[in-house]
Amino acid sequence: xxxxxxxxxxxxxxxxxxxxxxxxxxxxxxxxxxxxxxxxxxxxxxxxxxxxxxxxxxxxxxxxxxxxxxxxxxxxxxxxxxxxxxxxxxxxxxxxxxxxxxxxxxxxxxxxxxxxxxxxxxxxxxxxxxxxxxxxxxxxxxxxxxxxxxxxxxxxxxxxxxxxxxxxxxxxxxxxxxxxxxxxxxxxxxxxxxxxxxxxxxxxxxxxxxxxxxxxxxxxxxxxxxxxxxxxxxxxxxxxxxxxxxxxxxxxxxxxxxxxxxxxxxxxxxxxxxxxxxxxxxxxxxxxxxxxxxxxxxxxxxxxxxxxxxxxxxxxxxxxxxxxxxxxxxxx
Amino acid sequence: xxxxxxxxxxxxxxxxxxxxxxxxxxxxxxxxxxxxxxxxxxxxxxxxxxxxxxxxxxxxxxxxxxxxxxxxxxxxxxxxxxxxxxxxxxxxxxxxxxxxxxxxxxxxxxxxxxxxxxxxxxxxxxxxxxxxxxxxxxxxxxxxxxxxxxxxxxxxxxxxxxxxxxxxxxxxxxxxxxxxxxxxxxxxxxxxxxxxxxxxxxxxxxxxxxxxxxxxxxxxxxxxxxxxxxxxxxxxxxxxxxxxxxxxxxxxxxxxxxxxxxxxxxxxxxxxxxxxxxxxxxxxxxxxxxxxxxxxxxxxxxxxxxxxxxxxxxxxxxxxxxxxxxxxxxxxxxxxxxxxxxxxxxxxxxxxxxx
Ligand SMILES: Nc1ncnc2c1ncn2[C@@H]1O[C@H](COP(=O)(O)OP(=O)(O)OP(=O)(O)O)[C@@H](O)[C@H]1O
Ligand SMILES: Nc1ncnc2c1ncn2[C@@H]1O[C@H](COP(=O)(O)OP(=O)(O)OP(=O)(O)O)[C@@H](O)[C@H]1O
Ligand code: SF4
Ligand SMILES: [Mg+2]
Ligand SMILES: [Mg+2]
Numbered sequence: 001x002x003x004x005x006x007x008x009x010x011x012x013x014x015x016x017x018x019x020x021x022x023x024x025x026x027x028x029x030x031x032x033x034x035x036x037x038x039x040x041x042x043x044x045x046x047x048x049x050x051x052x053x054x055x056x057x058x059x060x061x062x063x064x065x066x067x068x069x070x071x072x073x074x075x076x077x078x079x080x081x082x083x084x085x086x087x088x089x090x091x092x093x094x095x096x097x098x099x100x101x102x103x104x105x106x107x108x109x110x111x112x113x114x115x116x117x118x119x120x121x122x123x124x125x126x127x128x129x130x131x132x133x134x135x136x137x138x139x140x141x142x143x144x145x146x147x148x149x150x151x152x153x154x155x156x157x158x159x160x161x162x163x164x165x166x167x168x169x170x171x172x173x174x175x176x177x178x179x180x181x182x183x184x185x186x187x188x189x190x191x192x193x194x195x196x197x198x199x200x201x202x203x204x205x206x207x208x209x210x211x212x213x214x215x216x217x218x219x220x221x222x223x224x225x226x227x228x229x230x231x232x233x234x235x236x237x238x239x240x241x242x243x244x245x246x247x248x249x250x251x252x253x254x255x256x257x258x259x260x261x262x263x264x265x266x267x268x269x270x271x272x273x274x275x276x277x278x279x280x281x282x283x284x285x286x287x288x289x290x291x292x293x294x295x296x297x298x299x300x301x302x303x304x305x306x307x308x309x310x311x312x313x314x315x316x317x318x319x320x321x322x323x324x325x326x327x328x329x330x331x332x
Numbered sequence: 333x334x335x336x337x338x339x340x341x342x343x344x345x346x347x348x349x350x351x352x353x354x355x356x357x358x359x360x361x362x363x364x365x366x367x368x369x370x371x372x373x374x375x376x377x378x379x380x381x382x383x384x385x386x387x388x389x390x391x392x393x394x395x396x397x398x399x400x401x402x403x404x405x406x407x408x409x410x411x412x413x414x415x416x417x418x419x420x421x422x423x424x425x426x427x428x429x430x431x432x433x434x435x436x437x438x439x440x441x442x443x444x445x446x447x448x449x450x451x452x453x454x455x456x457x458x459x460x461x462x463x464x465x466x467x468x469x470x471x472x473x474x475x476x477x478x479x480x481x482x483x484x485x486x487x488x489x490x491x492x493x494x495x496x497x498x499x500x501x502x503x504x505x506x507x508x509x510x511x512x513x514x515x516x517x518x519x520x521x522x523x524x525x526x527x528x529x530x531x532x533x534x535x536x537x538x539x540x541x542x543x544x545x546x547x548x549x550x551x552x553x554x555x556x557x558x559x560x561x562x563x564x565x566x567x568x569x570x571x572x573x574x575x576x577x578x579x580x581x582x583x584x585x586x587x588x589x590x591x592x593x594x595x596x597x598x599x600x601x602x603x604x605x606x607x608x609x610x611x612x613x614x615x616x617x618x619x620x621x622x623x624x625x626x627x628x629x630x631x632x633x634x635x636x637x638x639x640x641x642x643x644x645x646x647x648x649x650x651x652x653x654x655x656x657x658x659x660x661x662x663x664x665x666x667x668x669x670x671x672x673x674x675x676x677x678x679x680x681x682x683x684x685x686x687x
Contacts, residue, residue, distance in 0.1 A: 045536040160627040190399040191563065192624045192643075195607035199623050217537060220566075220609030224616030243613045261541035263570035265593070265608050266615065272541035272570065278506045279536065 007178050007211055008034040008057075013071035013081075015049075015056045018064060022283045026052040028235040029071070031309070034179065037209045041226030041243070043219055043258075045279055049235035050215045054181045057081075058092050076178075094124035097172030099165075101184040106168065107156040113140075113167050114152030117174060124175040139170040144200045162193035166200065173210070181213045186221065198225065219262060223247060228315070231255050234280040234290030237309055241316040251318040251325070253295045289321070297322040299329070308332060351389035354525060354557050355411065360384050360420035362403075362410050366632055378632045380406040382581035382639075383420070385658060386666075388525070393551065393558040395572030395589070397565055397604075399628060402578040404561045408527040411559070412444050413437055425524070442472045442521035449530035451510035455502040461488075461513055462498030468520045487516040491546060508539035512546065519550060527559045532567065544571060565608045569593050577601050580631050580639040583658060587665040597661055597672040600640045602679045622679045638669070646676045 015027040027049045034040055042050050055061045057073045057080055073080040076095070080088065092098070100106045108116055117136035121127055127135065133152070140148035143166040156164055165185055172180050186194040198221065205212070205225075216222055222229055223243065230240040231252065239252040250256045260273030277294035280286075289295070292302040301321050309319040310332050323330045361384075363377040381403040388394050396404050409415040411422050413429050422429045424440065432440075445468075448454035455464055462484050469480050485495035491512040502510055511531060518526055528547065532540040544567065550556060562568050568575055569589060576586040577600065585598040596602050603622040610616055624643045629635055635642050641651040650670055658668040671677045 045538055162627060190628065191565075191607045192399065192603060193627070195621070195623055196625075198609075199621070218609065219537075219611040220616075223611050223613045224609050224619075247611065247613050258538060259611065261538055262611050263544075263564075263566045264610060264612075265566045265569055265605065266610050266612075267569075272545060274542050274545055275538040276542070278508070279538075 005036050006033050007036050007075065009072075009074040010053075010057065011072045011074075013053060013056060013073065014069040015052050015061065016067050016069055018067065025282045025285050026066075026235050027056060028286060030232075030235070030237055031071075032230055032237060032240065034211050034213060036178070037211055039205060039212045039214065039225055039227045041222035041229040042213060042215045042232060043217060043222055043229060044232030045217060047279055047282070048232040050232055051183055052235075053232070054098075054183065054213060054215065057181075058096060058098065059088060060092075060098070090124070093120060093177075094175040095178050097175075097177040097180045099168045099172050099180065099182040099185045101187055107164060109156055111155075112152065113154050113156065113159070117152070117167075117171055120171055120174045135174070136170075139173055140167070142173070142204070143167075143170045144196070145170075160193075161189055162196060165189060165197055169197075169201070169204075173204075173208070176208075177210060179211045179213065181215075183215045184217070185214070187216065187218070194221075201225065219247075219259065231258070234286060235282060236286070236290065236319065237317075238291065238319045239317065240309075241313070245313070245316055251312055251316070251323075252291075252320050253297050253322065253324065254291045256324065257294075289319070295322075297324065301329070351392070353387045354390045354425060355388040356421075356423035357384065357386050357388075357407075357411060358421045358423075360407070360410060360422060361418045362406050362415060363418045376632055379581045379634055380631060381410060382634075384578075384581075384583045386576055386583060386586055388557060388559060389574075390524075391551075391555055391557055392573040393560050393571055395568035395575035396559055396561045396578065397563060397568050397575060398578030399563060399604075401580075401628070401631060403581040403631070404563075404578055405529050407578070408446065408529050408559055408561055412446060412527055414446070442468065443523050444525045444527075445518040445521070445523040446527045446529060447511070447514050447518045447531045450534050451507055451514050452502075452534070454514055455510060457502055460499050460501060461493075461505075464502070464513060465498075465517045465520055468517060472521055483520070487520055490519070490550070491516045492542075506539070507535050508542055511535060511543050515543075515546065515550070519554065519556070522554070523556070525557045525559070527561065529561045530563070531560075533562070533564070540567070547571070565604065566610075577604065580629065580634050582639055582668060583666070584640065584669070585665075585667045591665055597665065597667045597677055598640075598669050599644050599646055599671075599677060599679055603643075603645075640669075645679060646671060 011031045013027055013030045017024040017026055030053050044050050052061060056068050068081060071081060114136055117139060118132040121132040121135055136152060137148040140151055145151050145163060145166050186197050214225060226243045229243050229246045231238050233254050239255050250259055257273055257275040261275055263272060275294055280290045286306055288303040288305060289307050292298040307319045307321050309317045311317050321330055360381055362381040363379055365374040366376040366378060367373060368375045384407060396407065398404050406415060410417050417430045465484050465487055466480050469475050469483060484498055488495045488497060493509060493512055532543050535543060551558060560568065560571055572589050574588050575592045577584045579600050585596060585601045596605060603624045606621045622645060626643050629642055637653050638651040638656050641647040656668045656670045658666055661667050661672055669677060
């Protein structure tokens with residue numbers, strides 16, 4: 001849980017898709033750091049570039065139409081974006097685990113859960129078959145699956161949605177990765193099942209020293225899990241801060257709007273803030289702040305210059321020309 | 333009527349809530365057959381809705397919450413007679429709908445409308461927005477073409493779209509705008525009652541508030557009554573006056589929104605509340621939680637007795653043997669749990685501990 005050295009350092013990552021309708025500027029110069037054992041929440045609305053950012057790091061996007069135009073991703077002295085395919089394959093699954101939203105698309109339907117787990121262990125470690133099987137059962141137990149030895153014999157379709165997602169977590173954990181990237185792992189689940197998974201992840205955090213990047217559009221889920229939050233909009237990071245800081249003193253007008261537009265289970269009757277307008281089109285490269293057309297504070301500079309991400313407090317950075325606290329332009 | 337109770341197959345009392353009742357739903361049940369083989373032999377039934385009883389009061393928003401497959405949409409569809417009830421009755425403004433003829437039903441239709449979850453799937457891609465919104469006007473009124481055109485313009489205006497957009501096609505609109513089109517169509521005939529089936533679930537968080545604010549404004553202006561179906565408990569708390577919680581085809585609890593969220597009595601409602609994360613880190617880190625174990629059983633094979641018992645933290649032998657009555661614990665607070673009025677049923681002291 002204690003955040004240590006930087007394990008992953010991403011800088012200026014830019015990814016585009018060349019489609020029939022034009023170039024989609026999906027990720028526009030994203031940079032962030034992840035420390036050992038840290039839990040980083042990534043939020044932002046649909047299309048803001050959360051998945052493409054993380055998938056670009058491991059070259060999991062389809063290329064073409066995708067193209068990683070630039071940037072670096074430093075992981076253990078290597079730049080992931082420059083790694084040879086075989087070396088990258090060794091990183092994927094062993095040092096960086098990935099959990100997708102829909103486990104059915106990433107679990108192999110014709111192999112038993114046990115086979116999939118042991119294969120991953122055998123591929124990435126020098127365990128014997130017997131050791132791998134024992135470890136597989138241990139992992140299922142770790143993620144809260146009852147009767148793990150029995151369950152190893154099950155096929156994915158024989159498990160419920162929540163159990164499949166637990167299996168995915170077990171597979172991601174199989175080789176003691178340094179980093180786990182989880183892309184909306186509970187979005188498809190019912191809320192009582194989601195609560196079970198989150199509880200399991202919370203317990204695991206205490207026991208393992210894995211850094212986690214957790215993508216979600218649910219600011220509630222992040223509130224209870226993350227150490228730090230990164231807010232994305234229009235393929236850029238618009239704000240990042242320690243979790244309490246972000247919810248208590250959001251600085252970016254988009255973050256403020258987002259938090260204000262949420263109804264809360266513990267409160268009644270507040271008027272929901274309307275973020276007017278629509279999410280941005282990504283067909284042209286941003287020439288100003290992508291949020292400007294929807295922003296209540298936008299002024300001329302916002303339309304003509306892309307606001308840089310600048311430090312405004314301890315570990316708190318914002319990409320906005322307006323200071324909502326002082327009600328005056330920011331000195332950047 | 334404060335100590336009235338309703339047991340399955342017993343005649344229901346006439347009033348279940350204060351205020352003018354618009355809809356009276358009594359022992360409503362919908363089973364879907366499960367078929368097998370070439371001859372489509374019926375081998376069982378999905379008990380999508382199983383003996384639910386409630387009222388909808390004129391002008392209110394009744395929230396209907398529950399997890400996937402609990403029977404929310406089916407309840408809404410059967411109330412509107414879009415699906416035929418297996419048994420039970422739905423009385424709308426004094427008229428029993430489940431047995432009336434198609435002609436009479438057709439005359440009632442304009443007064444009851446539905447807004448669907450997926451604005452992409454529910455709008456015909458080959459029709460212009462104008463003809464989508466105008467369709468119910470053609471079907472149910474004798475309006476002249478020019479009257480219709482001006483009504484369509486007004487409707488677009490009401491839902492915050494440009495009247496000039498009538499000639500465009502749905503794909504030219506964003507998700508939030510498409511949902512506005514669906515709402516415009518639903519209110520075209522001045523309905524009394526609108527079932528909103530997850531109207532915001534497919535929308536981005538920043539757009540959800542736009543649509544919810546619109547629904548609230550329309551309710552104030554047009555005096556609409558809503559059944560608001562959602563799995564988002566926070567949004568339901570925001571929009572509803574009363575809330576019914578469904579689990580496996582049954583209503584577990586039904587009461588006004590304040591009581592449901594501050595003093596829920598059904599163990600399932602309590603667990604559901606504590607499963608919903610609150611967007612506030614200091615509250616989240618301090619919350620007491622009830623985490624349910626196990627999975628949601630299949631509605632094709634629901635547990636005996638209380639349907640919740642396989643996951644209920646306080647279940648006893650009695651729960652396996654007896655179906656709990658849906659009973660009025662205190663005035664206006666209905667619960668289906670044998671132990672709702674006991675100490676055990678209070679699983680957490682305070683659902684959300686303020687910081
Ligand atoms: N294979 C692809 N071809 C073309 N465009 C793509 C492709 N994959 C993603 N995009 C586009 O890139 C942008 C960013 O998408 P991304 O999936 O990262 O969004 P996201 O923030 O993960 O959204 P969501 O919350 O919906 O998952 C979107 O505009 C998307 O349409
Ligand atoms: N036409 C149908 N034929 C067979 N089974 C059906 C049909 N419609 C619904 N069901 C089943 O009835 C049960 C209740 O479904 P319903 O759609 O009412 O649930 P819901 O609460 O609206 O769920 P969700 O939140 O996923 O929309 C489910 O098990 C569903 O599979
Ligand atoms: S940079 Fe300008 S437009 Fe963008 S969020 Fe800040 S004030 Fe609004
Ligand atoms: Mg995504
Ligand atoms: Mg439904």
